[in-house]
Amino acid sequence: MAYFRITLLRSAIGLPEKYSGVLRALGLRKRMRTVYHPVSQSVAGQIFAVKELVDVQEVDRALSKEEMKELRRPDPGFYIESKARDRASPYEG
Numbered sequence: 001m002a003y004f005r006i007t008l009l010r011s012a013i014g015l016p017e018k019y020s021g022v023l024r025a026l027g028l029r030k031r032m033r034t035v036y037h038p039v040s041q042s043v044a045g046q047i048f049a050v051k052e053l054v055d056v057q058e059v060d061r062a063l064s065k066e067e068m069k070e071l072r073r074p075d076p077g078f079y080i081e082s083k084a085r086d087r088a089s090p091y092e093g
Contacts, residue, residue, distance in 0.1 A: 002039045004047065005057045007032065012053060022049045036062035 008028040012019040026046055027035045037043045039058065047056055063071070 001061075003036045003059050003062045004039055004043055005034060005036055005059045005062075006047065007034045007055045008053060009055050010053045012050075019050055019053065022046050023053070026050075026054075028054070034068065 006026060006028065008023065008031055011031055012023055023029075026037070026043075036059075047054065
């Protein structure tokens, strides 16, 4: 079964109440929140009504909260991109 992965990118502050209502119906309350809904015509219509505010992807399965948290976790350790003193200054002749 396919799902829509819907992420709220922009808030509906200052927009007509219609947009806020559609976002509430989709379950989107805060920016950068992600919800999953099964692919259907009614959900597609709601997404189309707020298409400027959301990011939509079609995925094979819905991820749990734990799986989403694990995807956001950075890799352990650190890395050094470059040393500041090794970079050549564009102003040196």
